[in-house]
Amino acid sequence: MEIASKYSPAEVEGKWYEYWMEHKLFASKPDGREAYTIVIPPPNVTGVLHMGHVLNETIQDILVRRARTEGKNACWVPGTDHASIATEAKVVNRLAQQGIKKADLTREEFLKHAWAWTEEHGGIILKQLRRLGCSCDWDRTSFTMDEKRSESVIKVFCDLYNKGLIYRGVRMVNWDPKALTALSDEEVIYKEEHTKLYYMKYYVADCTEADDKAWTKELETQAEGGNVIHKDAKGYYAVVATTRPETVMGDVAMCINPADPKNRWLSGHHVIVPMKGRVIPVIEDDYVEIEFGTGCLKVTPAHDVNDYMLGEKYNLEAIDIFNDDATLSEAAGLYVGQDRFEVRKQIAIDMQDAGLMEKIEDYDNKIGCSERTGVPIEPKLSMQWFLKMEHLAEIALKPVMDDDIKFYPVKYKNTYRHWLENIKDWCISRQLWWGHRIPAYYLPTGGFVVAETAEKALELAKEKTGNKNLTSSDLRQDEDALDTWFSSWLWPISLFDGINNPGNEEIRYYYPTADLVTGPDIIFFWVARMIMAGYEYEGKMPFRNVYFTGIVRDKLGRKMSKSLGNSPDPIELIEKFGADGVRMGMMLSAPAGNDILFDESLCEQGRNFNNKIWNAFRLVQGWQVDGTAKAGDCQKKAVEWFAALLREKNAEMKDLYGKYRLSEALMLVYNLFWDEFSSWYLEMVKPAYGQPIDKETYDATIRFFDALIKMLHPFMPFITEELWQHIAERKEGESIMTETLTMDAPSDKDAKTVEEVEQLKALITAVRGIRAQKNISPKETLTLQVTAGDPLAAYAAVTMKMANISSIDTVNQKDDTAATFLVGTTEYAVPMGNLIDVEAETAKLVAEQQRLEGFLAGIEKKLGNERFVANAPAAVVEMERKKKADAESKIAAIKESLKKLGK
């Protein structure tokens, strides 16, 4: 059968994925085997595959497939996340394009649109995962808002409420004026921006005659370290620096530091809010930084977290001057209905015109922005639901600190600890419709009940009010939905229905899951909270190991983004290089925790490797097998060596997997296949053209090939499955995927064999090097001379074949015209006849001699150092002595050779 010289992924990938699906090879049910579970970090239901997913999912697939080769019952559960803000925003946008405003729809109507959108776009990403070869148990596909998951969320909400961990209250929250919802602290990202610092005049409202006299005097003396008093035609004034002049309408006080000498004169006075004209008190608190701005702080409790704290402390009124969309409200009294940023510009102009602006400076500031919509968040007082975190943080900290749950890389333990130790209550309500609706029901008489269903709520309501005549229409369910992460944090439990159906067979079998693979950006959002929920609801960790991937960047180190256009479409890459090639390209440069600089050329390398495997197979597959022939010495030695090498490398692989050093594991098997197997082993056993191969060697080669593709399978599932069918007697329904890879541990003898062959390779390479230097064709046969005691004598047949040597002669005297070289301390010589270039050969030897003499001098110096000999361990000293002896004998050999050359 003629096989193409180039591997064509497109022809095999689809076929095998179908085969795996058809035979339910990814499916898992609890059984007697050890479970290996991964739950997918659910991508947004309406998302599409990007390079970050490719990295993440490839790693998970490698781990899952590896677990299968170890004989474990591997279960990878896929699913998607409803991503409330992101999805709702997309739906709102689409409706807007159709001329529909969300405000004009009822909740039910809106949700109908949202579900339609979800069905239209949902699951695209899951289909794309199949192209990548992901071996998820698709029958288990879940959605954070499907029935079971929703039920779990509501149950947990009620439970936490009943435990007193959930409360409702008016607090300062992060308000997203675009999405019109509160956000958790984690959803706020800070961006550096160039802004202005406005210095505004607050005239003193209550300047007495005595004040005037005293201040006038101080103004004249201008004493160092004394009051800094401002006065103009309109009177005395304080200067307040702010980045947000538009909030002056909400000012209820001015605050100075009691220890601030500059502003002592203002103590106990009142000042007039510019533009607004309201008279406000000057209060004193050491929260105010003396050195910042003028040391005077305007206090706007409704619009700043810290001002809010001051407001609480000094019992100040909070005037909310913004509407939900961050336009100015009636309460502002000025600029009503205008946007906050327009007002900022306008009020600055107006103040300047009114002589109320002292100056404006440039200022670099950090602005908190909504993670989803990108708009600057507005600190806002509002009624929200919160989850107390103290207890949950406590139960989640210890297991990570104690390494019950291991983080890879470990540096994230610090990050984790710091967050948990400084945690604040979690704002879990969102003013959105797309999500799990909060199961709180308000009573007509005030107050509320929390219950899993409307029916139960009614019962509770009757009890609470004592009114038996209440009907469900008297109750009004809370309009808010829950934060998306309030469902994601249950994912490892809810996927196995452990909330609704505690202690069921599946949760007992699959939980705790084995490994979690995710990005460090969601360590707080998701990882930490899953750990909390895991201990709260299962009493156990949700996963044993967390593998944090890096961020995928382009080769210039920039984040991949749509706007930069530097993010390749994974599906296009797969079409170009094959899924196996893309997977390998991704893994080649993806050590845990480091950012990945992705470059298409890595996929090319992956594709080339596929081709290499393919061609190695073509070679083996084309051999004629002679059942009666005996294996030659060369073949025997080769088989013996490669068997030893495989055992060693397999053990190394195991170690690397254990440390989650997957790129190194891939590199190892890449070298093993390409260099050791293809370049060395196959060349050793390869029969002469047109000749058959003996059965013994052939069978061994097939066994090796089989082991190699099994080692490769987790990384490159498609090509390995394709080739496995040709070398194994596969029955319908069987797959390389479910084959276990068993191999003996390497022995000391293996180590010795491998080491000998390393020397042998050095010998062969040296001969080839001589050919390259002297321009001797590989086809031209040479002879080799060695002085007595050749340690590689047992491999003579291999040497002769690989270096094209006709005879290896043990001699006392090397040929005068030989090119010589050393392997270890053994000197070899290749007689060159008239091909020898005496000058070049001499130069080479002299250089080598000089190098060795330098080396020797270093060692002698070391050994001459009494303190070294006295203090260093005996083994180290012994080693140095051996090095010295070796160097000396090498130098002697070179001198001998030089003499032969007449130098």
Added chain:
RNA sequence: GGACGAAUAGCGCAGCUGGUUCAGAGCAUCUGCCUUACAAGCAGAGGGUCGGGGGUUCGAAUCCCUCUUCGUCCACCA
């Protein structure tokens, strides 16, 4: 402003508790080859003194201090 991490061949990286894997593989580069498995390949070669400085030690890429540069996270300086 804190905390953490990183700096090793042209590039992206590995080098665990100091001395035989010690200066490493991969890609790239250079030279020679279309040798009938593979030019998406084969054979061979060059290249770094381990960010700077100081210290500990018989001995430092490895431990300590310091500086520089980058990155990440956290933080209420309006």
